[in-house]
Amino acid sequence: MNLGEKIQYFRKKMNLSQEQLAEQCNVTRQAVSKWELNESVPDVDKIIQLSRVFNVSTDDIILKEPLESNMNQEFYIKKAKINQLMIAATALNICGMIFGLFYREKTYETVFHLAVILQVLSILLFEFFLQRVRNENHDSTRKVFYSLNLLIFWVSPSFSLSSLAWSLTVILFEILAFESIMTVFNLSQLIIYGTLCLMSYTVLFLFMTKKKRHTFNTD
Structure with a gap:
């Protein structure tokens, strides 16, 4: 330099x-x-x-040497801070997901809202502290964080829905028989959550398709 x-x-x-x-x-x-x-x-x-x-x-x-040494040290410090930030925000997001899944039988609406608040809070904290860390690669950092947390926030819980397929079939018959008891999800929440899962799969598919095209064009 x-x-x-x-x-x-x-x-x-x-x-x-x-x-x-x-x-x-x-x-x-x-x-x-x-x-x-x-x-x-x-x-x-x-x-x-x-x-x-x-x-x-x-x-x-x-x-020349002192500056390059300081720049390398500063780079690794920034990288460590960003990694710690992503781990903390993702851990908070996971806590919200686990909280919502394992305590769904207890006052579900209250727990559902608290879980969503935890997950949204993790994203807000990530964005807030990311701005406080001077980093030229904010876009790539966000891409990694949101790609990972999209799986946690929407896609991962959707796998549990597949194991409930038979139960949901029984529940639908109960609804048709004018019985309103749903032990896992009420119908409105199921529709909303299923829509979100479908959206997440679509976003991931488009993201991966775009990434493959970019790699192909680069080659």
Whole structure:
């Protein structure tokens, strides 16, 4: 990484525009632009001023190794934070799913609402803390998180529905016989949940199809 790239890296890391950096260094925006394009080199006093603005040593600006070491360390710290965030949010989502499935026999509507609140809360927390972690790959991080949690939130519980096929058939006969007792799901919740599961399968199918096409075009 050359001097111009370092100046640009530190400027973006501090969330400064070229105009703002130029103002703090008492130069024009064009001068900063030339520094970053390696069309000119800042004077010694400007390098000292840049180190103060960026809160780094002059060696970090001039020398190569310290900066690359710091960048690698920063990358792994960010990656660790994002992984911890995804694990925590996914764990909360799983807790909501388990809570809703294993306690369905107890005041089902209350438990169902609490489970959904837990799962929605996991997504809100993920989005909130993701914005607090400076990361250039937010889109790819979201893709991994939502692909995983789509399986947990919609698809995984749907497998339990397949094991209830016979019971649901019996329940439907009971409904036709004007008996309103449904031990697992009431009809309206079953229809809504089944629709969500169908949507999830459709989204996953489209996502995988698009991914395969992209891989084919790349090859």
